[in-house]
Amino acid sequence: MTHDHDLVLRPTPAQREAALNPPPGRAGGDLxxxxxxxxxxxxxxxxxxQHALGMFDALxxxxxxxxxxxxxxxxxxxxDAYGRITGEAAPLLLSTGPGALTSLAALQEAAAASAPVLAISSQIPTAGLGxxxxxxxxxxxxxSASFRGVVKSVHTVRTQSQIPSAIAAAWKSALTAPHGPVWVEIPQDVLLAETALPVVTAVDATPDDLPPRPELTAVAADLLSGAARPAIIAGGGVVRADASGKLRQLAEKLQAPVVTTFGGxxxxxxxxxxxxxSWLEDRHTTDFLEDADVLLVVGSGLGELSSNYYTFKPRGRVIQIEADLGKLESNHPALGIHADARLALQALLETVEERTDASAPERVRELLEKVASRIAGxxxxxxxxxxxxxxxxxPAGSPSFWDMTILAYWAWSxxxxxGANTMHSAQGAGGLGYGFPAALGAAAADPTRPVLAVSGDGGALYSIAELATARQYDLPVTWLIVDDGGYGILREYMTDxxxxxxxxELTRPDYVALAESFGVPGVRTTPETLAEDLAKALATPGPSVVVLPAVLRMFAPTHLG
Known part of the structure; x- marks a missing residue:
């Protein structure tokens, strides 16, 4: 009896010839x-x-x-940003020890935000391992122990024949919901040694689907169909699963108000x-969500920020759809559905009954008016x-990347x-320095549209060296630096x-002069001229810097009321 897969695995004469006579001059890095x-x-x-040169020579x-x-x-x-924008695993090639460890904060952010990053590090020669x-x-x-608590999976290589399978397994792990960073390490001598192995051409690493269990979605659909005041919290899992269209269809079918988390x-x-x-740091919003008799949470673990600093106490029935098993019911009892957001929303769309609720838009309007009134005061x-x-x-459709700075905290809300998948920040892990290098990754993914990065002056100093990268690759990133003379949000926290x-308080460079020293045009702006100066910079090809000297304040916290 012949099976189809038996035929697939049989090489053609040309493939056989190529496999038996691989080109000379290849090493482990080529694999x-x-x-x-x-x-x-x-x-x-x-x-x-030093230890990774075999990989870089193979490039x-x-x-x-x-x-x-x-x-x-x-x-x-x-x-991380390349992975978020494209939905593909983004390879990150690193050296051993200090080079590898310096990436840890970025990998923590990728893990918190479910961004698919495939980190491949070198190792000392195999003779020194153990x-x-x-x-x-x-x-x-x-x-590898330094990375196990940060990444989704760790894959170690000790021989050249292990390289294709280890990288394929890591790729599959990075792209199986929930997406995330993965780690592969390969010793220096394995990368440098010549190889007679065939050229790698056919690699299958199709990520696994994560469908919902039908008996759970049946219960969820019944609860939502019979709800008097349903509401939806949409998290980053909706964006990562490219499920915003299905979310909108479901919300309209149920007439359920929707709040998006900062990651969503x-x-x-x-x-x-x-x-x-997205007014989650607002007691009016928290009260509204607590009042829902059925609350659907999609792609969010309801962590610190999404729960208004853990003051959110839902009174109704909670349904939580979450691809990350560790986040399922981690903060609130719920009907927990371990599934990819897209597949679960599709199952609900097919099974919920349409609701009519003329009051829902009016209740939404009333809430937003309360929020606006509070801020206005x-x-x-x-x-x-x-x-x-x-x-x-x-421009609409252009992505923006925000560092941990006061203007970004405003932007969250x-x-x-x-549009979906256009605004990104480091609010997952909360490390400084994300905005500008992330914007460079997004511009590398799609150089046809300008990209905006937003930093404070403190965060800008983390990534100022990447002005050289922006210039070297002529990436269309405009970097807005809000210069308030220090770590503004920490100044506010400590004063309070x-x-x-x-x-x-920080001594800073002249950011405009510094940008120009890299060959990147810079301009100093004011609040009155910001829109014009920023639009002009975004419309100009290549990188640019716009500096806004301004001391901004956060709106008053509302999780205390």
């Missing part, structure tokens, strides 16, 4: 880049180092495009009659003017992203808590 290309990768990020013989950054952590942020101390440069007793920005249209927007016209100027200047701030 790495051949496997990546065979999996569909087109662009890799990274930074070379010269491959069709892969290399985008090199100046700091490994920034290369990780760039790969936990001893052999005196090799960059040596760690157990390098763009999952639901901002101006839709059922849109509660706090004398925050400057902050709203600046954020409005950014929105006017940024108040910025209309005008202790009466005065410590270690928050």
């Amino acid at each position: 790495v880049v051949e496997t990546l290309a065979g999996l569909g990768a087109t662009t890799v990020f990274g930074l070379p180092g 010269r013989r491959s069709s892969l495009r290399y985008v090199g950054l100046r700091v490994e952590n920034n290369a990780g942020f760039a790969a 936990g001893g101390r052999h005196g090799y440069l960059h040596e760690l007793p157990d390098q 920005k763009g999952a639901f249209p901002w101006e839709h009659p059922l849109s509660l927007q 706090q004398e925050l016209a400057l902050e709203q003017e600046v954020l409005g100027s950014v929105r006017r200047a940024l 108040a910025f209309d992203p005008r 808590a202790f009466g005065q701030a410590t270690a928050t």
Whole structure:
């Protein structure tokens, strides 16, 4: 009896000839880049180092495009953004020890945001492995142990024949819901040694589907169909699963108001009659959600920010759809459905009954009016003017990447992203320095549209070296730096808590002159001219810097009421 897969595995005469006579001059590093290309990768990020040179030399013989950054952590942020924008696993090539460890903060952000990053690191030669101390440069007793608590999976290689399968397994892991970063390490001698192995051409690493169990979606559909006041919280899982269209269909079918988390920005249209927007740090919104008799949470673990600092106490029945098993019912009892958001929303669409509720849009309007009134009473016209100027200047469809800075905290709640998968920030893990290198990764993914990065002056100093990267690859990124003389949000936190701030004031460079020294045009702007200057910079090809000297304030916290 002949099975189809038996036929698939039989090489053609040409394939057999190529396999038996591989081209000369190849090494283990070639197996790495051949496997990546065979999996569909087109662009890799990274930074070379002594033990990793075999991989980087192999790039010269491959069709892969290399985008090199100046700091490994920034290369990780760039790969993270590339993965978010494309939905593909973004290869990140790193060296051993210090080079590898410098990427940890970026990989933590990728893990928190479910961004598919495929980190491939070198290792000391195999003779030095095993936990001893052999005196090799960059040596760690157990390098992979440093990454196990951060990434989805760790894959170690000790021979050349293991390279294709290890990378394929890592690729599959990165792209199986929930997406995330993965780690592969390969010793220096394995990368450098010549290989007689055939060229890697056929690699299958199709990610596994994560469908919902039908008995669970049947119960969920029944609860939602019979609800008097259903509501929906849409998280980053909706964006990652490309499920915003299905979310909108379901919300309209149920007449259920929708709030998007900060990681789920763009999952639901901002101006839709059922849109509660993203005002999660607001007691009015928290009260509204607590009042829902059935609350559908899709693609969110309801963590610190999404739960208004854990003050959210739902009174109705909660249904939680979550691909990350560890987040399922981690904060609230629920009907937990372990599934990819897209597949689960499709199952609900097919089974819920249509509801009519003429009051839902009116309740949404009333809530947004309460929020607007609260903000209006706090004398925050400057902050709203600046954020409005950014929105006017940024073309619809252009992505934006926000560092951990006061303007970004405003944007989490108040910025209309005008589409799914267009606004991204480092709010998953909360590390500084994300905005600009991430924007570079997005521009590498799609150089046909301008990309905006937003940083404070403190965060900008984390990634200032990447102005050289922006110039070298002529990437269309406009970097808005809001210069308030220090770590503005920490200054505010400390002043509120202790009466005065410590270690928050910074000596800064002249950012315009510094940008111009890299060959990147810069301009100093004002709140009044920001929209015009930013629009002009975004419309100009290549990188640019816009500096706004301004001290912004956060709106008053509302999780205390």
